[in-house]
Amino acid sequence: MSGNQLKDLSCSLTKLTKLDLRGNLFTDIPKELSNLKSLKYLDISKNKLSNIQLLQFESLTNLQELYLQQNVMRGTIPDSFWGMTNLIVLNLKDNRLNGTLSEKIGNLRFLKELNLGGNKFEGPIPDAITTLENLEELDLSSNKFSGDIPSQIGNLTKLKKL
Numbered sequence: 001m002s003g004n005q006l007k008d009l010s011c012s013l014t015k016l017t018k019l020d021l022r023g024n025l026f027t028d029i030p031k032e033l034s035n036l037k038s039l040k041y042l043d044i045s046k047n048k049l050s051n052i053q054l055l056q057f058e059s060l061t062n063l064q065e066l067y068l069q070q071n072v073m074r075g076t077i078p079d080s081f082w083g084m085t086n087l088i089v090l091n092l093k094d095n096r097l098n099g100t101l102s103e104k105i106g107n108l109r110f111l112k113e114l115n116l117g118g119n120k121f122e123g124p125i126p127d128a129i130t131t132l133e134n135l136e137e138l139d140l141s142s143n144k145f146s147g148d149i150p151s152q153i154g155n156l157t158k159l160k161k162l
Helices: 031-035 079-083 103-107 127-131 151-155
Strands: 018-020 041-043 065-067 089-091 096-099 113-115 120-123 137-139
Parallel strands (some): 018 041, 089 113
16 A cells, blocks of 8 residues: 555455445545455545546445444445445445436445535435335435435334434
8 A cells, every 4th residue: 555545455365354444535446446356344534535437346245233323425325335235334435426326226225324514415315214124214415405305214113313
């Protein structure tokens, strides 16, 4: 690792399950990160990541917890995020993400914690959120959502924090 970029994440770290890089000044994540296929926990929060479109996590099929809060990411959430179907925690709080949320969010059926607060998302809250039966915490605060809150949100019986 050097400067403000992560370099040369070795392919020899095939058994690595937890990677915590929070609270640095990283501006970029190398493509080699996608070689860490045993990774279950990834925290790159409180850095200077700016382009969410460049993050390539689709090959991290074992990933269960992803923390990207408090970066400076802009743009819309890439479709590749909705393919990480083993996620239990997804935290994108306090970035500059925008656009509408995809109905594909319903693919994350194991999610227990979803934090999208403090961004610039707009449009309706997708009905697919109400299919996330395991959801215990949902934070959509401080965005620009419009329309009605889906009435089926009451069906999320495990929800403790909204």
